[in-house]
Amino acid sequence: MTIERSGSTDRMSKIVKHNGTVYLCGQTAGEAEWDICEQTRQCLKKVEDLLEEAGSSTDHILSVTIYVRDMKDFAGMNQVWDAWVADKPKPARACVESRMARDSILVELSVIAAEK
Structure with a gap:
């Protein structure tokens, strides 16, 4: 079976696709001046963008x-x-x-979705 990885670094991939399923790396938005509401909004925007890039959408989040x-x-x-x-x-x-990797991170989202 084929596994597709994109946005890879030495540590991780932003998107992994396998067998019709999309896995996103944890999404954070840790600007120190942002409160939990703004960080959550920014994380959700990142999720939307990555799902689109992966050929999925928010309607396909599992x-x-x-x-x-x-x-x-x-x-x-x-x-x-x-x-x-x-x-x-x-x-x-x-x-x-x-506990988060940095004190400025208040929220992190890990998402699994189906491909369209």
Whole structure:
């Protein structure tokens, strides 16, 4: 079976496609001046762009794992998420509190989607 990788570095690939499934690397938007709402919006925009590049779309998202640095930001992240997903098919979702690679990162999204 063929595995396609794009946006690869020495550490990872931004997009991996296999057997009709698209896997995105974790998306972050850790500008220190952005709050949880803006970081979530920016992450979701990155997800949209990468899915388009991969030949998929937000309507084809199967699963999302959301990592938040602090659960005190859960409500703010959900406010943005709920507005974004309101008119879309709802994916399976998990959300956990997690230590991030940098202090400025408040949220990270890991996405699995089907190809169109």
